[in-house]
Amino acid sequence: MSDDARRAVILSSGGLDSTTVLAMARSEGYRCYTLSFDYGQRHRAELLAAKRVSEAFSDVEHKVVTLDLGSIGGSALTDTAIDVPEEETQGIPVTYVPARNTVFLAIALGWAEVLGAGDIFIGVNAVDYSGYPDCRPAFINAFERLANVATRAGVEGGGIRIHAPLLDLGKDAIIQRGLALHVDYALTVSCYQATDAGEACGRCESCRLRRQGFEAAGMPDPTRYRTND
Structure with missing residues (x-):
């Protein structure tokens, strides 16, 4: 890939969705x-997993930023005192991490400005x-509007675009x-x-959504599951 190709910052969790998005962005040049x-x-x-995925795409630069969202708690994903639910729940579940994507996109926005990337x-x-x-x-729409009034790239440059290509897709379609x-997907x-x-x-x-997605897609699930519990 040439150095003059359009640059994009891809949020990568090492999961199924973000890895698909990375492949989609790369396929678009x-x-x-x-x-x-x-x-x-x-x-x-x-x-x-995110490191493995990024290494699998040889032209990708990978960065890990350290934050401490656990210090504010409020989520089963950051607080060991809150159990991760294994049954379906109503409303917003305790696995929601307060403001996580807002924080992540804000940092991605900063890196995009440094890189001269107009796409996240x-x-x-x-x-x-x-x-x-x-x-x-x-x-997503609100954050894109914010990005374009809060940054030099938005005010003086070509603007910032937030891409969420999976928004309207079921897991099987993804x-x-x-x-x-x-x-x-065995890497994820x-x-x-x-x-x-x-x-x-x-x-x-x-896990349930991932497994159901592979079943609906008619494809074998490459996930490695624990066998001792």
């Missing part, structure tokens, strides 16, 4: 810079998702799109309580 966050999450395996990609989904408010079209782009981790080795619990909501 973007020079991709992946951004992950060590934010105090319990499921540390996602950071290793995020793998949020408003169909097969957990009800998180920061995974909805209204949030998987089919990724497989068409030769995504190796989606589980909220994965072991450090990347083995999934098979019981949390993220």
Whole structure:
């Protein structure tokens, strides 16, 4: 890929959705810079997965930014005193991390300005998702408007575009799109309580959505599940 290709920052969690988005952005000719966050999450395996995914795309630069969202608590993903639910829940679940995507996109926006990138990609989904408010079209549209009044790139440059290409896709359609782009989903981790080795619990909501997606897509599930509990 040439150095003059359009640059884009891709938020990467090492999961199924963000990996598909990375493949989509790359297929559109973007020079991709992946951004992950060590934010105090319990499921540390996602950071290793994000590194594996980025290495699989040889022209990608990968950055990990350290935050401490665990210090404010409020989520089962950052607070060990809150159990990760293994049954379906009503409303916004305790796995919601307060303002997480707002914080992540703000930092991605800063890096995009430094890189001279006018595009940021995020793998949020408003169909097969957990009800998180920061995974909805209204949030993405509002953040893009904010980005274009709060930055030099927005005021004096060519503007910032927030891409959320999975917003209206079911998990099966996402998987089919990724497989068409030769995504190796065995590299990814989606589980909220994965072991450090990347083995999934098979019981949390993220595991259920992932498994149902592969079943609906008619494809084998490459996820490694824990077998001792």
